Amino acid sequence: MKTLQQWFDEYAVSHQNETNISIHYICVPAIYLSIVGLIMTIPAGILNKIFTSHLPVIENWASVILIFVLLFYASLSIGLAVKMFFFSFFCLAFNSLISDYLPLLPFSIVIFVIAWIGQFYGHKVEGKKPSFLKDLQFLLIGPAWVFEKLTK
Numbered sequence: 001m002k003t004l005q006q007w008f009d010e011y012a013v014s015h016q017n018e019t020n021i022s023i024h025y026i027c028v029p030a031i032y033l034s035i036v037g038l039i040m041t042i043p044a045g046i047l048n049k050i051f052t053s054h055l056p057v058i059e060n061w062a063s064v065i066l067i068f069v070l071l072f073y074a075s076l077s078i079g080l081a082v083k084m085f086f087f088s089f090f091c092l093a094f095n096s097l098i099s100d101y102l103p104l105l106p107f108s109i110v111i112f113v114i115a116w117i118g119q120f121y122g123h124k125v126e127g128k129k130p131s132f133l134k135d136l137q138f139l140l141i142g143p144a145w146v147f148e149k150l151t152k
Contacts, residue, residue: 004080008144008145011131011138011141014123014129014131016126017122019122021122023118024145026118028119028142028145029143029147030111032087033095037104037105038108039060040061040095042060044061062092062095069088073140080144080147083147083148
């Protein structure tokens with residue numbers, strides 16, 4: 001298994017252009033936020049049937065999936081997992097707040113599409129393909145790379 005630094009080094013190869021990096025600082029968190037929102041729209045009824053009354057009620061699928069995402073981050077770095085936990089919690093809370101005022105599904109789709117357009121434009125400027133085309137795990141490395149850069 002690759003180390004976090006090996007992932008970051010490989011990811012950085014296609015992220016050298018300042019415009020592309022700046023776009024990533026905006027679009028990668030937006031994509032993460034929108035994916036959490038999209039997953040939150042999946043009906044959670046079956047979750048409540050799976051978990052007994054002895055366990056806390058799980059409100060949505062995003063909470064369950066984020067546990068596994070955070071375990072992936074923890075396998076690379078506990079510090080990174082903590083940072084991503086706080087951002088993931090923010091995404092859950094923000095999407096929950098948005099859902100009080102707007103339909104979450106169309107909101108998340110719009111954010112998702114706009115952010116991906118930004119990402120592909122950034123890579124066009126960079127002149128290199130997105131890393132996830134080489135390995136899908138880069139879809140999780142991207143947010144980690146952005147937050148590592150932003151928190152230094």
